[in-house]
Amino acid sequence: MPIIEAENLSKVYPVAIKEPGLQGTINHFFHRTYRSVDAVKQVSFQIESGEVVGFLGANGAGKTTTLKMLTGLIHPSSGKVQVAGYTPFGRKTAFLQKITLVMGQKQQLIWDLPALDSLKINAAIYGISDREYKMRVGELTEMLSLQDKLKQPVRKLSLGERMKAEFLAALLHRPQVLFLDEPTLGLDVNAQVGVRDFLRDYNSKYGATILLTSHYMADITALCDRVLVIHQGQLVYDGGLKKLIDNFAPCREVKIELAHPIPEAKLLPYGEIKALDGQSVRFLVERDELTRSVAKMLAELEVVDLTVTDPPVEEIIGRVFNAGGVS
Numbered sequence: 486m487p488i489i490e491a492e493n494l495s496k497v498y499p500v501a502i503k504e505p506g507l508q509g510t511i512n513h514f515f516h517r518t519y520r521s522v523d524a525v526k527q528v529s530f531q532i533e534s535g536e537v538v539g540f541l542g543a544n545g546a547g548k549t550t551t552l553k554m555l556t557g558l559i560h561p562s563s564g565k566v567q568v569a570g571y572t573p574f575g576r577k578t579a580f581l582q583k584i585t586l587v588m589g590q591k592q593q594l595i596w597d598l599p600a601l602d603s604l605k606i607n608a609a610i611y612g613i614s615d616r617e618y619k620m621r622v623g624e625l626t627e628m629l630s631l632q633d634k635l636k637q638p639v640r641k642l643s644l645g646e647r648m649k650a651e652f653l654a655a656l657l658h659r660p661q662v663l664f665l666d667e668p669t670l671g672l673d674v675n676a677q678v679g680v681r682d683f684l685r686d687y688n689s690k691y692g693a694t695i696l697l698t699s700h701y702m703a704d705i706t707a708l709c710d711r712v713l714v715i716h717q718g719q720l721v722y723d724g725g726l727k728k729l730i731d732n733f734a735p736c737r738e739v740k741i742e743l744a745h746p747i748p749e750a751k752l753l754p755y756g757e758i759k760a761l762d763g764q765s766v767r768f769l770v771e772r773d774e775l776t777r778s779v780a781k782m783l784a785e786l787e788v789v790d791l792t793v794t795d796p797p798v799e800e801i802i803g804r805v806f807n808a809g810g811v812s
């Protein structure tokens with residue numbers, strides 16, 4: 486039986502409209518008018534226990550709204566949702582024990598206190614015994630390589646260490662289902678890799694189910710075999726990551742740093758130029774053409790630095806949407 490089930494899940498936000506100026510404020514006060522924002526439209530999917538699923542979409546596509554409905558923070562306008570056998574917005578204690586929500590741009594740890602103090606509060610809230618608390622903190626500290634960091638005020642931790650400490654706090658009650666909204670946001674590459682490695686280990690050790698949003702394609706490729714793609718509130722793809730990339734991003738992104746700026750016209754033979762800023766150029770190059778094109782760049786241009794990566798998530802999603810989605 487799936488651990489997460491959404492059926493025709495929709496959310497319409499009423500948004501108050503206010504004209505600018507004093508007259509607008511007075512009108513707003515006495516005769517408030519609203520418009521509707523269809524943030525999520527008829528979204529249906531099922532996730533089995535232990536799966537790690539990527540949830541992709543451009544800014545404003547409806548990812549956070551969906552996660553909020555799945556975790557019971559907001560009521561759906563219509564449709565059904567079940568997580569770990571519960572209807573989330575009932576917010577039963579037993580349900581809250583089974584899930585966690587980590588948002589990269591929000592923090593639960595108290596800024597001026599050592600993380601250990603916040604962890605003790607969490608342990609009390611979740612009714613975790615002293616013995617169990619010590620064991621879990623020890624285990625997670627090791628997995629997250631956070632030794633010695635939990636005793637210093639949170640504000641003195643680096644961003645990456647703070648995010649790891651947030652994970653420790655969010656996982657202390659051993660939830661079965663992890664909802665992660667941009668957990669690597671703003672982290673440097675090393676810290677991103679640390680978080681990814683931890684999530685992979687955590688999933689294999691505890692069999693936890695993970696639904697993850699990220700703007701970093703590397704997070705998704707490292708962790709998820711399956712992805713859901715949402716565009717303007719609608720699910721446009723649910724399937725294998727490999728198929729998505731093969732069908733919609735049969736290209737790689739090549740970034741080069743040149744010794745001197747070169748006119749755009751001279752760069753056209755090397756690939757589709759996505760950005761040109763002085764000496765920095767970002768190309769999209771067909772996968773089949775990659776080796777030949779990179780060799781040509783190195784032979785013919787004065788290249789001082791070159792990196793090859795997957796194109797950004799937004800570009801892939803744009804292609805999926807332009808193609809009208811895939812089944």
Ligand code: ATP
Nearest residue numbers: 498500522524542543544545546547548549550551
């Ligand atoms: P991002 O990647 O930028 O975080 P997202 O995919 O998480 O985007 P949501 O935050 O779910 O997108 O927003 C979906 C749509 O709903 C957007 O158009 C947004 O402006 C709107 N929206 C979100 N929250 C509210 C709210 N509380 N009231 C009104 N509209 C909202």
